[in-house]
Amino acid sequence: xxxxxxxxxxxxxxxxxxxxxxxxxxxxxxxxxxxxxxxxxxxxxxxxxxxxxxxxxxxxxxxxxxxxxxxxxxxxxxxxxxxxxxxxxxxxxxxxxxxxxxxxxxxxxxxxxxxxxxxxxxxxxx
Amino acid sequence: xxxxxxxxxxxxxxxxxxxxxxxxxxxxxxxxxxxxxxxxxxxxxxxxxxxxxxxxxxxxxxxxxxxxxxxxxxxxxxxxxxxxxxxxxxxxxxxxxxxxxxxxxxxxxxxxxxxxxxxxxxxxxxxxxxxxxxxxxxxxxxxxxxxxxxxxxxxxxxxxxxxxxxxxxxxxxxxxxxxxxxxxxxxxxxxxxxxxxxxxxxxxxxxxxxxxxxxxxxxxxxxxxxxxxxxxxxxxxxxxxxxxxxxxxxxxxxxxxxxxxxxxxxxxxxxxxxxxxxxxxxxxxxxxxxxx
Numbered sequence: 001x002x003x004x005x006x007x008x009x010x011x012x013x014x015x016x017x018x019x020x021x022x023x024x025x026x027x028x029x030x031x032x033x034x035x036x037x038x039x040x041x042x043x044x045x046x047x048x049x050x051x052x053x054x055x056x057x058x059x060x061x062x063x064x065x066x067x068x069x070x071x072x073x074x075x076x077x078x079x080x081x082x083x084x085x086x087x088x089x090x091x092x093x094x095x096x097x098x099x100x101x102x103x104x105x106x107x108x109x110x111x112x113x114x115x116x117x118x119x120x121x122x123x124x125x126x
Numbered sequence: 127x128x129x130x131x132x133x134x135x136x137x138x139x140x141x142x143x144x145x146x147x148x149x150x151x152x153x154x155x156x157x158x159x160x161x162x163x164x165x166x167x168x169x170x171x172x173x174x175x176x177x178x179x180x181x182x183x184x185x186x187x188x189x190x191x192x193x194x195x196x197x198x199x200x201x202x203x204x205x206x207x208x209x210x211x212x213x214x215x216x217x218x219x220x221x222x223x224x225x226x227x228x229x230x231x232x233x234x235x236x237x238x239x240x241x242x243x244x245x246x247x248x249x250x251x252x253x254x255x256x257x258x259x260x261x262x263x264x265x266x267x268x269x270x271x272x273x274x275x276x277x278x279x280x281x282x283x284x285x286x287x288x289x290x291x292x293x294x295x296x297x298x299x300x301x302x303x304x305x306x307x308x309x310x311x312x313x314x315x316x317x318x319x320x321x322x323x324x325x326x327x328x329x330x331x332x333x334x335x336x337x338x339x340x341x342x343x344x345x346x347x348x349x350x351x352x353x354x355x356x357x358x359x360x361x362x363x364x365x366x367x368x369x370x371x372x373x374x375x376x377x378x379x380x381x382x383x384x385x386x387x388x389x390x391x392x393x394x395x396x397x398x399x400x401x402x403x404x405x406x407x408x409x410x411x412x413x414x415x416x417x418x
Contacts, residue, residue, distance in 0.1 A: 007400070
């Protein structure tokens with residue numbers, strides 16, 4: 001029983017005539033908590049998408065990029081790109097932890113954000 | 127976890143009221159401490175106290191029910207609701223102000239609290255707090271106060287969850303600066319210059335859905351918040367009815383019911399639409415589910 005109802009509706013997973021309200025209902029907290037946990041646990045850490053212009057972190061994970069079978073050269077480029085992003089995401093995760101981020105805690109008052117911004121800038125651009 | 131005076135009032139039982147997110151919200155809403163109780167204790171205590179559900183309705187003699195679990199209403203707290211709300215929503219809602227306590231007392235309690243910088247932020251306004259407190263005292267009835275809190279605090283779980291998510295992204299430095307737009311702390315809704323309520327109504331949203339839209343926290347422009355799923359922003363004075371209507375269309379051309387809000391957009395059909403249904407969030411719905 002919930003007094004507030006969210007339906008996480010993924011069209012691809014549903015049968016053709018499925019409606020959004022056929023999906024099991026959740027409370028907003030239940031629906032968004034997995035997402036919050038993933039961010040807090042540093043699972044969506046990757047290289048900034050527009051590293052040249054802005055300074056912010058890419059917040060999506062891109063591991064399911066589909067690689068065409070008939071283009072081996074393109075496939076190798078993609079793989080290299082993904083590997084490079086993976087390395088960046090490892091590096092960023094380390095910087096987060098160095099600066100006092102605690103992946104399992106709600107309270108992040110120990111996180112030194114300015115220090116992190118400086119370190120990240122150096123890591124990505126220098 | 128959340129630090130607040132609530133810690134001190136924990137009774138030592140392993141399952142106290144912040145055990146789950148839902149209960150946390152209930153405590154925030156009601157200013158009520160809830161404890162889990164065993165069935166035999168429940169039988170013993172059956173006739174002692176009254177119980178309110180999340181909307182302030184008196185339900186059963188002394189229990190609040192969430193799913194299959196029963197919680198006993200222990201006592202009413204005043205400041206914890208305020209603290210939790212500031213910590214959780216990062217803003218102070220006037221309808222959740224303490225029912226008792228002088229300004230001096232409030233300051234004393236605030237001083238003991240560890241998150242002082244947060245409480246001194248722009249979201250905390252002692253003057254308004256005090257005025258609302260006076261109004262509450264005037265009513266001179268705790269029950270009345272609780273009921274008024276309840277009826278004006280619908281959809282607060284959605285607000286708190288979304289603002290927690292956006293604030294987390296901001297703390298992670300995953301967003302450009304000034305990307306998170308919380309509704310102003312004093313009114314709780316975005317001003318007409320930012321949110322066009324007439325267009326929302328013209329776009330087919332019900333009155334309640336429009337109210338919810340006007341008071342949600344937003345990201346300034348759409349961002350991918352999980353694979354193939356991007357956030358949505360309903361702000362913008364220049365949006366017209368057609369723009370709002372488009373947000374209600376998912377896989378089909380036919381828009382969904384006007385009471386439902388599609389919070390996220392699915393990119394290329396593989397992502398996830400989070401659909402929030404305001405109709406099912408009303409008091410009558412909650413009650414029918416409880417009483418069934």
